[in-house]
Amino acid sequence: MGIVQQRLQHHAAQMIAQLRGERAGRGAAAQLTADHLNLDVPATLTIRVDDVGDAPAMAAYATVVAALDAIERPSAATRAQISVVQHGDTMTTRVEVTRGDGIVAAPDCTDAADRVGALGGRLTLADPAQDGTMTVTAVIPCGS
Secondary structure (H helix, E strand, O other): OOHHHHHHHHOHHHHHHHHOOOOOOOOOEEEEEHHHHOOOOOEEEEEEOOOOOHHHHHHHHHHHHHHHHOEEEOOOOOEEEEEEEEEOOEEEEEEEEEOOOOEEOOOOOHHHHHHHHHOOOEEEEEOOOOOOEEEEEEEEEOOO
């Protein structure tokens, strides 16, 4: 387990509660930053969801952990953008990691893909962009 994953694990309850609509009111758009997640890289977390169950929330969390755990050696230019947005009965979790001069490996998305797939969703890992941005996207059915 990487250091980023350990730190994110520490804040899992906060994120899951946010995804389930238990913090800041149902349907509230929340903006959390790297200060809240205690990451080694500047990151933004945008959550716009209504109440979702535990299984979709955990699938979203597993997707975020898999993507962020790929950051092996961040540089000053390494950045992460995390969004979890619900549209009707589908929740899309997207993590973009721009490596800068840092080292970002291909993420191990096995657990996340299993969780997303078990719900009838899909997880994709886009080929890195020219600027080194790695993108992981999970489309997760969550009911409305």
